[in-house]
Amino acid sequence: MIGFISYLVNGISLGSVYAIIALGYTMVYGIAKMLNFAHGDVIMIGAFVVFSTVSGAGLPPVVGVLISVVACTLLGMAIERIAYKPLRKASKLAVLITAIGVSYFLQNVALLIYGANTKSFTSVVTIKPISLAGGSLVISGETIVTVIACIIIMIGLMTFMKYSKSGRAMLAVSEDSDAAQLMGVNVNSTIAMTFAIGSALAAIAGVLLCSSYPSLTPYTGSMPGIKAFVAAVFGGIGSIPGAFIGGILLGVIEILGKAYVSSQLADAIVFAVLIIVLLVKPTGLLGKQIQEKV
Amino acid sequence: MKKALSLLLVGAMTLSLAACGNSSKDSAATDSSTTEESTTTEAADTESEGNGGAAFKIGGIGPITGGTAIYGTAVQNGIQIAVDEINAAGGINGYQIEYNFQDDEGDSEKAINAYNTLKDWGMQVLVGTVTSAPCIAVSEETHKDNMFQITPSGTAVECVQYDNAYRMCFSDPTQGTESAKYIGENGLATKVAVIYDSSDVYSTGIYEAFAAEAANQPFEIVSVEAFTADSKTDFSVQVQKSKEAGADLLFMPFYYTEASLVLAECNKQGYEPVFFGCDGMDGILGVENFDVSLAEGLTFLAPFVAKSDDEMVQNFVSKYEADYGETPNQFAADAYDSVYVVKAAIEAAGATPDMSVSDLCDAMVGAMPSVTYDGVTGKSITWTADGEPSKAPLVVQVVNGEYTEL
Numbered sequence: 001m002i003g004f005i006s007y008l009v010n011g012i013s014l015g016s017v018y019a020i021i022a023l024g025y026t027m028v029y030g031i032a033k034m035l036n037f038a039h040g041d042v043i044m045i046g047a048f049v050v051f052s053t054v055s056g057a058g059l060p061p062v063v064g065v066l067i068s069v070v071a072c073t074l075l076g077m078a079i080e081r082i083a084y085k086p087l088r089k090a091s092k093l094a095v096l097i098t099a100i101g102v103s104y105f106l107q108n109v110a111l112l113i114y115g116a117n118t119k120s121f122t123s124v125v126t127i128k129p130i131s132l133a134g135g136s137l138v139i140s141g142e143t144i145v146t147v148i149a150c151i152i153i154m155i156g157l158m159t160f161m162k163y164s165k166s167g168r169a170m171l172a173v174s175e176d177s178d179a180a181q182l183m184g185v186n187v188n189s190t191i192a193m194t195f196a197i198g199s200a201l202a203a204i205a206g207v208l209l210c211s212s213y214p215s216l217t218p219y220t221g222s223m224p225g226i227k228a229f230v231a232a233v234f235g236g237i238g239s240i241p242g243a244f245i246g247g248i249l250l251g252v253i254e255i256l257g258k259a260y261v262s263s264q265l266a267d268a269i270v271f272a273v274l275i276i277v278l279l280v281k282p283t284g285l286l287g288k289q290i291q292e293k294v
Numbered sequence: 295m296k297k298a299l300s301l302l303l304v305g306a307m308t309l310s311l312a313a314c315g316n317s318s319k320d321s322a323a324t325d326s327s328t329t330e331e332s333t334t335t336e337a338a339d340t341e342s343e344g345n346g347g348a349a350f351k352i353g354g355i356g357p358i359t360g361g362t363a364i365y366g367t368a369v370q371n372g373i374q375i376a377v378d379e380i381n382a383a384g385g386i387n388g389y390q391i392e393y394n395f396q397d398d399e400g401d402s403e404k405a406i407n408a409y410n411t412l413k414d415w416g417m418q419v420l421v422g423t424v425t426s427a428p429c430i431a432v433s434e435e436t437h438k439d440n441m442f443q444i445t446p447s448g449t450a451v452e453c454v455q456y457d458n459a460y461r462m463c464f465s466d467p468t469q470g471t472e473s474a475k476y477i478g479e480n481g482l483a484t485k486v487a488v489i490y491d492s493s494d495v496y497s498t499g500i501y502e503a504f505a506a507e508a509a510n511q512p513f514e515i516v517s518v519e520a521f522t523a524d525s526k527t528d529f530s531v532q533v534q535k536s537k538e539a540g541a542d543l544l545f546m547p548f549y550y551t552e553a554s555l556v557l558a559e560c561n562k563q564g565y566e567p568v569f570f571g572c573d574g575m576d577g578i579l580g581v582e583n584f585d586v587s588l589a590e591g592l593t594f595l596a597p598f599v600a601k602s603d604d605e606m607v608q609n610f611v612s613k614y615e616a617d618y619g620e621t622p623n624q625f626a627a628d629a630y631d632s633v634y635v636v637k638a639a640i641e642a643a644g645a646t647p648d649m650s651v652s653d654l655c656d657a658m659v660g661a662m663p664s665v666t667y668d669g670v671t672g673k674s675i676t677w678t679a680d681g682e683p684s685k686a687p688l689v690v691q692v693v694n695g696e697y698t699e700l
Binding site: 003006007010014051055116117118119120121122129138140209213214215217223224254255258259262263264266267 | 363364492519520521522524525527528530531532534535538550551552554555558562563564580581582583584585
């Protein structure tokens with residue numbers, strides 16, 4: 001029983017990281033209607049910025065994380081401005097290929113600057129682990145921080161979308177960008193803002209990911225990025241609570257699958273569940289059925 | 295429209311997965327830049343070329359760009375040092391060596407291209423290739439051409455399946471078997487847990503031989519957990535299962551990047567077994583910012599330790615450090631030894647450079663059973679007819695944050 005709870009805790013911890021990354025995917029998809037495959041690599045850049053500032057320059061972790069959030073926000077906006085904005089009217093495939101290109105570009109820039117050798121990331125979390133049931137169940141500080149951060153971010157985003165002016169502008173753009181423009185919403189700056197928020201989340205996700213799993217290479221972001229994309233689809237891409245639920249479920253299924261079925265088949269199980277969900281509910285768990293007008 | 299979107303999503307996922315698969319190839323590209331200038335080295339003595347190729351032409355193949363560039367570069371440098379030493383000391387049987395190294399990016403097809411390039415150049419003996427899959431592909435070609443081949447680091451069994459091919463390193467099964475024997479004979483543990491990479495030939499090969507030999511040893515394998523290339527971030531389950539099984543030794547037949555994560559996870563869960571690895575652990579102390587206290591006590595079998603009192607090793611290490619500014623790893627050491635083995639075989643056969651590739655190969659293969667070699671990766675090494683070296687592995691342990699030979 002303790003074993004099961006322990007697996008569950010690990011699953012929720014991993015799932016929370018997926019969820020934070022998935023929130024970034026889902027926001028950009030919901031509003032700009034594009035799959036930003038470079039998102040996973042922005043995570044990696046965020047982690048490298050913290051690595052340089054905290055482990056390299058010796059700044060306090062909080063400052064390092066703030067610098068990383070600012071750097072990733074600027075990076076996200078720059079990518080949007082340079083790589084995606086000129087393609088706003090182009091076909092979806094062209095934008096997708098560009099996103100993959102940006103992903104490679106970021107990986108190779110990191111490779112040039114930091115080299116291919118693995119770096120060990122020092123956790124920025126200093127909270128002591130909680131030991132329950134006589135030491136047989138240990139909940140690490142990273143887990144606690146990750147789960148709390150994930151919940152705060154989700155609630156914060158939902159509040160922002162619902163009550164703030166720019167949040168409602170985002171909703172309007174996501175439903176019909178032409179109509180929103182007619183109503184006086186600046187579509188371009190709304191999209192730029194979406195990228196800024198998504199990239200800031202990526203920086204936080206990168207720090208939390210590498211604090212829990214302390215190995216950092218230029219390719220660190222790519223696999224969690226893909227998994228988080230799956231989580232976003234799983235929960236219903238475009239939906240904020242959907243990304244949260246999808247992320248947590250994905251993490252829990254992955255860990256429980258590893259623990260009770262087979263450690264080799266964990267990924268196969270995750271994707272099998274995804275296929276079943278999409279067969280039953282093609283828009284994902286919380287996805288909205290939007291009528292396409294032809 | 296929905297169909298189009300779902301098709302797009304499928305396409306996107308396929309593309310991105312493909313992107314993941316390929317991306318690792320480029321990871322070490324930057325490491326090769328420092329060594330590119332030494333790709334081709336003409337022998338010091340070029341005058342003798344007038345009498346019809348009176349120099350032995352040794353070719354090398356390995357990845358000097360791409361994800362495994364660290365290994366290929368080490369091999370390239372290791373060969374270079376040996377060639378320079380031999381040429382300075384008067385060559386083989388009085389003939390100088392010419393050396394040419396070609397990049398294969400760790401790819402089988404490019405390795406064949408590199409082999410053909412070297413054949414056009416006039417290669418007579420091949421030292422290579424560095425990684426297993428290209429090595430198997432190239433060994434088909436050398437077998438066809440009957441060219442003498444010695445791989446410094448191709449560990450897969452099939453690398454030396456033909457009579458003309460030899461190996462300098464341990465094969466994967468040898469490592470697994472030797473590890474199991476060492477653990478059993480020294481009574482390191484009674485209950486052993488294994489975590490291995492089921493998507494990697496190297497890791498799987500070691501694990502299978504380890505499991506087979508474990509049946510003859512006084513310990514029990516209580517837990518076997520795997521991971522794959524796509525899910526090597528989270529090791530919480532594998533570590534927890536090993537802990538729950540009550541294992542007092544954790545066998546880790548994989549590379550140091552993953553090992554650093556496993557060690558961190560064990561520390562997080564307060565699990566302190568004996569850690570036992572394979573030669574892929576070589577390098578763990580070089581991981582930047584790594585808390586070396588996590589690796590304290592980690593034991594592994596390796597062919598070579600740079601911090602050794604042995605005179606040959608010290609000579610090699612100091613030359614390598616002077617020329618390339620870093621401490622040589624086992625790949626460099628195996629490559630260095632490979633060239634000397636070629637020299638020993640040619641000398642034992644009394645061969646000359648004017649022999650045809652095939653005649654030279656037959657002469658060298660005929661002489662190999664009589665070769666006993668003392669090098670930096672072992673002493674009194676002999677070869678079986680299968681091309682496998684018989685040498686005792688060194689036992690290396692991390693003590694006070696340094697590799698120490700036991």
